[in-house]
Amino acid sequence: VLLISYREKKRRRIEDLTEKMAVDGGHCDISCDWDGRWNHVRKFLERPGPFTHPDFEPSTECRLVKYLLTCKILVIGAGGLGCELLKNLALSGFRLIHVVDMDTIDVSNLNRQFLFRPKDVGRPKAEVAADFINGRIPGCKVVPHFKKIQDFDESFYRQFHIIVCGLDSVIARRWMNGMLISLLSYEDGILDPSSIIPLIDGGTEGFKGNARVILPGMTACIDCTLELYPPQINFPMCTIASMPRLPEHCIEYARILQWPKEKPFGEISLDGDNPEHIQWVFDKAQERAAEFNITGVTYRLTQGVVKRIIPAVASTNAVIAAACATEVFKIATSAYIPLNNYLVFNDVDGLYTYTFEAERKENCSACSQVPQDLQFPPSAKLQEVLEYLTENASLQMKSPAITTTLEGKNKTLYLQSVKSIEERTRPNLCKTLKELGLSDGQELAVADVTTPQTVLFKLNFTT
Amino acid sequence: MTEIDEGFYSRQLYVLGHEAMHRMGAADVLIAGMRGLGVEIAKNVILSGVKSVTVQDEGHTGWTDLSTQFFLNESHLGQNRATCSLPQLSSLNSHVHVSAHPGPLDKDLLLKFQVVVLTDSSLDDQKRFADTKDSVGNQLFCDFGKDFMVLDQDGEMPASAMIQTIFKDNPGVVICTDDQKHGFSDGSKVSFSGVQGMTELNTRGPWEIKVRSYIGDISGFSEYERGGVVTEVKQPCTISFKPLSEALLDQELLIFNDFGKMERHKTLHLTFQALHTL
Numbered sequence A: 001v002l003l004i005s006y007r008e009k010k011r012r013r014i015e016d017l018t019e020k021m022a023v024d025g026g027h028c029d030i031s032c033d034w035d036g037r038w039n040h041v042r043k044f045l046e047r048p049g050p051f052t053h054p055d056f057e058p059s060t061e062c063r064l065v066k067y068l069l070t071c072k073i074l075v076i077g078a079g080g081l082g083c084e085l086l087k088n089l090a091l092s093g094f095r096l097i098h099v100v101d102m103d104t105i106d107v108s109n110l111n112r113q114f115l116f117r118p119k120d121v122g123r124p125k126a127e128v129a130a131d132f133i134n135g136r137i138p139g140c141k142v143v144p145h146f147k148k149i150q151d152f153d154e155s156f157y158r159q160f161h162i163i164v165c166g167l168d169s170v171i172a173r174r175w176m177n178g179m180l181i182s183l184l185s186y187e188d189g190i191l192d193p194s195s196i197i198p199l200i201d202g203g204t205e206g207f208k209g210n211a212r213v214i215l216p217g218m219t220a221c222i223d224c225t226l227e228l229y230p231p232q233i234n235f236p237m238c239t240i241a242s243m244p245r246l247p248e249h250c251i252e253y254a255r256i257l258q259w260p261k262e263k264p265f266g267e268i269s270l271d272g273d274n275p276e277h278i279q280w281v282f283d284k285a286q287e288r289a290a291e292f293n294i295t296g297v298t299y300r301l302t303q304g305v306v307k308r309i310i311p312a313v314a315s316t317n318a319v320i321a322a323a324c325a326t327e328v329f330k331i332a333t334s335a336y337i338p339l340n341n342y343l344v345f346n347d348v349d350g351l352y353t354y355t356f357e358a359e360r361k362e363n364c365s366a367c368s369q370v371p372q373d374l375q376f377p378p379s380a381k382l383q384e385v386l387e388y389l390t391e392n393a394s395l396q397m398k399s400p401a402i403t404t405t406l407e408g409k410n411k412t413l414y415l416q417s418v419k420s421i422e423e424r425t426r427p428n429l430c431k432t433l434k435e436l437g438l439s440d441g442q443e444l445a446v447a448d449v450t451t452p453q454t455v456l457f458k459l460n461f462t463t
Numbered sequence B: 001m002t003e004i005d006e007g008f009y010s011r012q013l014y015v016l017g018h019e020a021m022h023r024m025g026a027a028d029v030l031i032a033g034m035r036g037l038g039v040e041i042a043k044n045v046i047l048s049g050v051k052s053v054t055v056q057d058e059g060h061t062g063w064t065d066l067s068t069q070f071f072l073n074e075s076h077l078g079q080n081r082a083t084c085s086l087p088q089l090s091s092l093n094s095h096v097h098v099s100a101h102p103g104p105l106d107k108d109l110l111l112k113f114q115v116v117v118l119t120d121s122s123l124d125d126q127k128r129f130a131d132t133k134d135s136v137g138n139q140l141f142c143d144f145g146k147d148f149m150v151l152d153q154d155g156e157m158p159a160s161a162m163i164q165t166i167f168k169d170n171p172g173v174v175i176c177t178d179d180q181k182h183g184f185s186d187g188s189k190v191s192f193s194g195v196q197g198m199t200e201l202n203t204r205g206p207w208e209i210k211v212r213s214y215i216g217d218i219s220g221f222s223e224y225e226r227g228g229v230v231t232e233v234k235q236p237c238t239i240s241f242k243p244l245s246e247a248l249l250d251q252e253l254l255i256f257n258d259f260g261k262m263e264r265h266k267t268l269h270l271t272f273q274a275l276h277t278l
Helices: A002-025 A039-045 A063-070 A080-092 A125-136 A154-158 A170-182 A223-228 A237-242 A247-262 A275-291 A299-307 A314-333 A382-391 A419-430 B006-024 B036-048 B081-090 B123-132 B264-275
Strands: A072-076 A096-100 A141-145 A162-166 A199-205 A208-214 A342-346 A352-356 A372-376 A401-406 A409-414 A443-448 A451-461 B028-032 B052-056 B097-101 B115-118 B136-138 B141-143 B148-150 B160-167 B173-176 B189-193 B229-233 B237-239
Touching: A039 A063, A039 A314, A063 A314, A072 A080, A080 A096, A080 A125, A080 A162, A080 A199, A080 A314, A096 A125, A125 A141, A154 A170, A162 A170, A162 A314, A170 A199, A170 A223, A170 A451, A199 A314, A208 A314, A237 A247, A247 A275, A247 A299, A275 A299, A299 B006, A314 A342, A314 B036, A372 A382, A382 A401, A382 A409, A382 A419, A382 A443, A409 A419, B028 B036, B036 B052, B036 B081, B036 B115, B052 B081, B081 B097, B115 B123
Parallel strands: A072 A096, A072 A162, A096 A141, A162 A199, A372 A451, B028 B052, B028 B115, B052 B097, B115 B136
Antiparallel strands: A199 A208, A208 A342, A342 A352, A401 A409, A401 A443, A443 A451, B136 B141, B148 B237, B160 B173, B160 B229, B189 B229
């Protein structure tokens, strides 16, 4: 059954591609361009050079430029990286660009996201960015989607040749990564290369950034290198409660311990966008800091800690977006060897870059095809399995939902996201695996926000 | 000093801090050459929030400019590149005064700015202006002048320690609480805060110290009671930069960073110079 579905999938993919080419034919007209419009691009494509791809054959027939113009690109995120990416891609000759962003424009975006002006505040980022580019670059058609990436399914993502991410969330990156992996088709265990959609991923924080090229199923994916992401900074509770040393400890004390206890605004949770809330936390943190002779608690730091704000400057975004756009150009034209495969950048002290080859993880839960094992004794409680799924460095799930098949029926062991089901399944957390009726070799299906697909785990009982 | 617009700059403030932002807010910057490269630099400098940016270019917009210069369009053909880029550039940040200079570059113009960025200039021009100017950045060359002051050499938080007691003496002796290393060394400068009793310490200084910590004559001060923190005061140092015309001839300055390609940096260095003779 599986094999037939793969074949079916592959056939559909080929049909899609053929259909797309027919549609693209309409856009292929470059006769309307002014003389010399693409000279800057043609210099790369129409003459040989010492650094071109070994298989690259320069061509002067505009064939390569045409390929550039018909290549369909998806840009995820229209923020700091997204604005730069759209500009770079459009000026490089890409014309069929879609952009997805779920956010509207905020005042704090304006000092980096140069396609937005004060009058645009409150409007969807994707739409304003697309309008700006389309108005500036004749013939370029950016299609905006004011949506979440999770609102689209396989058929949407499959239409693109290359996908570029400029995101500020690891969860969204992992979801996108998982989506592209789910589009891969294998025949007799062999990956069908036509099912690969390259993913270029950029990220920045302050003066630091990274750019990477992922060929799903072939090179290291986001989940293969999950350990590289710094864990969310959470200070140990005992430090916050009794031995604060840093201004951050004082802010966390006010946020985690004092807020729920004192309920200064009644039964509402702390809102990082509410200045009164931040002021309250700031005042409390200052009192605490004074008590322990700690300096450095400011309103701005308070807001930063509460909202977990990611610091950002325009120039770092420009550097990383340029690197990503260059990779799109290299892959689209096959004229140059792509980045292999992970570039780090830091200009906080001089200017440092380094490129290394991130390696695939043999048993990556996202891209490896290897069944995932869970090793637990029958006496372990379901709670322990849940903690393993969230705390293991290479899984780092957020709110895993665990289901299995018992006596031929689907059974939800634990599910957090729906309140009524959470209440009903919560007692299971304290039960042992044996008490739940699970047996050695049992398959557990785990769904999580970090992936569009459920991950299958095989439960191996240890003694 | 003008207030920083915290809403507009919030994300950047987390990176740079208030002091650096205030310093940037006092800088006048000249960016010469308004082709694809120059306009990108201008865009990022304007977004980051300096006092003023002047964009200079004598040339007129041609068709080829439209391929790489994002703020020029067809209606600008035949007109000055700097003047045509101005409306878009100045709309990026209302806190920055942006102006265009369609005339030639000369020494008098350069002297009005704290930072000058040359793009699209001949090597002769680069050398000529580099010799007259304290502060020139171009391509991959930075000359911050003969006396460039570095206020904070390592960017670390200043070391600080809590005080256990202070002996009123000449020189005065400060005893820090034992539970941590204080991280000071001979010649470090420090300031005091929160000291009770001997409050003169809180308002004067910085004090140069020796470890164990003598801080100079304080025998006339009040009696120390309790409390207080001693904090390192960062000392500026001065670095001297060579101008471009000298640096070009100095092989020692060419630091290579790839041991597999020992000669490549020299080749690149000469290649860039050769490009200017074409």
